[in-house]
Amino acid sequence: xxxxxxxxxxxxxxxxxxxxxxxxxxxxxxxxxxxxxxxxxxxxxxxxxxxxxxxxxxxxxxxxxxxxxxxxxxxxxxxxxxxxxxxxxxxxxxxxxxxxxxxxxxxxxxxxxxxxxxxxxxxxxxxxxxxxxxxxxxxxxxxxxxxxxxxxxxxxxxxxxxxxxxxxxxxxxxxxxxxxxxxxxxxxxxxxxxxxxxxxxxxxxxxxxxxxxxxxxxxxxxxxxxxxxxxxxxxxxxxxxxxxxxxxxxxxxxxxxxxxxxxxxxxxxxxxxxxxxxxxxxxxxxxxxxxxxxxxxxxxxxxxxxxxxxxxxxxxxxxxxxxxxxxxxxxxxxxxxxxxxxxxxxxxxxxxxxxxxxxxxxxxxxxxxxxxxxxxxxxxxxxxxxxxxxxxxxxxxxxxxxxxxxxxxxxxxxxxxxxxxxxxxxxxxxxxxxxxxxxxxxxxxxxxxxxxxxxxxxxxxxxxxxxxxxxxxxxxxxxxxxxxxxxxxxxxxxxxxxxxxxxxxxxxxxxxxxxxxxxxxxxxxxxxxxxxxxxxxxxxxxxxxxxxxxxxxxxxxxxxxxxxxxxxxxxxxxxxxxxxxxxxxxxxxxxxxxxxxxxxxxxxxxxxxxxx
Numbered sequence: 001x002x003x004x005x006x007x008x009x010x011x012x013x014x015x016x017x018x019x020x021x022x023x024x025x026x027x028x029x030x031x032x033x034x035x036x037x038x039x040x041x042x043x044x045x046x047x048x049x050x051x052x053x054x055x056x057x058x059x060x061x062x063x064x065x066x067x068x069x070x071x072x073x074x075x076x077x078x079x080x081x082x083x084x085x086x087x088x089x090x091x092x093x094x095x096x097x098x099x100x101x102x103x104x105x106x107x108x109x110x111x112x113x114x115x116x117x118x119x120x121x122x123x124x125x126x127x128x129x130x131x132x133x134x135x136x137x138x139x140x141x142x143x144x145x146x147x148x149x150x151x152x153x154x155x156x157x158x159x160x161x162x163x164x165x166x167x168x169x170x171x172x173x174x175x176x177x178x179x180x181x182x183x184x185x186x187x188x189x190x191x192x193x194x195x196x197x198x199x200x201x202x203x204x205x206x207x208x209x210x211x212x213x214x215x216x217x218x219x220x221x222x223x224x225x226x227x228x229x230x231x232x233x234x235x236x237x238x239x240x241x242x243x244x245x246x247x248x249x250x251x252x253x254x255x256x257x258x259x260x261x262x263x264x265x266x267x268x269x270x271x272x273x274x275x276x277x278x279x280x281x282x283x284x285x286x287x288x289x290x291x292x293x294x295x296x297x298x299x300x301x302x303x304x305x306x307x308x309x310x311x312x313x314x315x316x317x318x319x320x321x322x323x324x325x326x327x328x329x330x331x332x333x334x335x336x337x338x339x340x341x342x343x344x345x346x347x348x349x350x351x352x353x354x355x356x357x358x359x360x361x362x363x364x365x366x367x368x369x370x371x372x373x374x375x376x377x378x379x380x381x382x383x384x385x386x387x388x389x390x391x392x393x394x395x396x397x398x399x400x401x402x403x404x405x406x407x408x409x410x411x412x413x414x415x416x417x418x419x420x421x422x423x424x425x426x427x428x429x430x431x432x433x434x435x436x437x438x439x440x441x442x443x444x445x446x447x448x449x450x451x452x453x454x455x456x457x458x459x460x461x462x463x464x465x466x467x468x469x470x471x472x473x474x475x476x477x478x479x480x481x482x483x484x485x486x487x488x489x490x491x492x493x494x495x496x497x498x499x500x501x502x503x504x505x506x507x508x509x510x511x512x513x514x515x516x517x518x519x520x521x522x523x524x525x526x527x528x529x530x531x532x533x534x535x536x537x538x539x540x541x542x543x544x545x546x547x548x549x550x551x552x553x554x555x556x557x558x559x560x561x562x563x564x565x566x567x568x569x570x571x572x573x574x575x576x577x578x579x580x581x582x583x584x585x586x587x588x589x590x591x592x593x594x595x596x597x598x599x600x601x602x603x604x605x606x607x608x609x610x611x612x
Contacts, residue, residue, distance in 0.1 A: 117147025139192030312365025320345025
């Protein structure tokens with residue numbers, strides 16, 4: 001396996017992890033863990049596998065944990081669990097421990113924290129977290145009182161499902177927003193007021209004590225019994241050794257404690273009957289089926305709707321009303337069709353788009369609406385933007401539908417809206433203010449350039465490939481790429497490259513417009529062989545001075561470093577360019593003139609780095 005392939009896999013894992021830490025997960029835990037295991041198989045000593053996946057809360061005081069808050073080793077199969085139990089037993093035998101027992105507790109799916117009664121901090125990188133004690137002032141309820149140690153900040157699941165699911169992609173999205181934002185989303189504020197957001201210490205959760213034999217042989221039954229009455233989001237069960245001497249002997253890696261493991265399953269399954277089929281239109285025009293089914297209990301939730309993946313499933317499997325199916329649900333992921341058990345009923349597929357009535361066409365296994373002005377596609381594109389960008393709340397699908405109802409049907413239009421514009425559309429005073437602030441925050445809060453690019457929803461260009469692309473081509477040059485330029489990058493085939501170029505051409509105006517708004521972008525470093533080819537400032541000494549319009553001075557410095565520039569704080573004999581914003585003092589300009597340094601306005605600098 002090449003180093004480049006390993007690097008690409010790690011880049012993808014980092015992207016997925018950052019999305020999860022921000023509360024906007026892009027893939028299920030199972031999909032993420034599968035990629036981690038792929039990396040472990042091909043590069044078992046890779047640094048990514050040796051440390052806790054980091055989280056960041058900008059503007060918060062850093063706090064060092066007295067004891068590291070590590071991640072947890074995961075087990076998806078009986079064989080993995082057996083190996084863990086055998087490893088524990090081997091150490092117990094060496095220590096002379098006669099009887100080994102394990103404590104099982106729910107693995108809550110929230111934001112990990114530590115509360116010592118004075119300091120309340122997030123996990124951070126395991127060694128150093130971020131101080132978030134103001135969460136309690138906001139209304140987070142500490143179960144069992146303050147000072148109970150480590151636990152998770154979570155929202156009551158039944159409350160979320162009933163009141164909040166339409167406004168947040170995932171319960172963790174709501175929790176992260178509460179902790180990270182100074183301005184609260186009104187829906188999050190109502191959940192806090194209702195006392196439905198809790199810090200649950202691990203010591204306050206339900207538990208079972210079992211021996212190794214029961215742990216291995218009765219895993220599914222034990223997990224079901226432990227989780228059935230838990231009204232918080234969960235993603236498995238944690239099993240840990242109860243004997244403190246054995247814990248001390250087993251110790252820890254830099255990533256996890258060796259005496260505990262997270263038991264995670266592929267997902268509980270159940271059988272039910274199809275009662276109807278709804279067809280939904282996505283941002284790219286794909287029309288996908290959602291099966292309405294007889295209500296069935298699955299992983300502690302009542303399931304009434306199931307994803308059927310794509311129209312080809314309906315066509316090829318002959319699914320009609322009355323068909324018996326098996327469904328699967330893993331963690332908080334939407335239930336999915338696992339198997340067709342007994343085909344019944346007439347197979348019906350739409351001939352026209354359920355949103356705009358445009359005739360549908362087949363593309364492989366997908367039915368597709370080819371009308372880019374389709375209302376459903378417009379709504380989903382705007383929703384995709386805010387979900388992938390991930391740095392501003394408030395823009396749930398109901399809000400977006402109201403914007404589109406009032407004619408604001410593009411990102412350009414949405415980003416022109418002011419507080420008074422939102423009020424004119426019928427939003428309340430507080431929500432209007434928060435929506436306007438969210439627009440500003442999305443531009444000014446730091447965001448990775450690959451996330452910015454992926455948020456446009458360009459065909460065949462997800463987060464991983466956006467990051468790969470920007471390691472070879474600066475963001476400002478994206479709208480001028482041709483198919484061959486992309487195809488030369490390893491991992492992009494001719495067909496995919498053509499699809500990406502066509503999609504970028506179709507939205508080039510929008511991409512340019514959003515770039516001109518001056519988002520605070522954190523730039524992807526160019527690969528070494530590309531710096532000299534595409535960046536005219538590579539190796540050049542650059543000083544930025546004055547107030548910048550394109551973005552903050554810090555953002556422009558980071559951008560210049562990503563393009564290979566040598567950012568300096570003062571003009572000297574090694575300076576090549578002095579980039580001047582507004583209100584620049586005469587002393588720096590005079591010194592630059594004396595030393596023969598090229599003086600550029602901000603506009604001239606942007607032309608330099610983008611046109612070449």
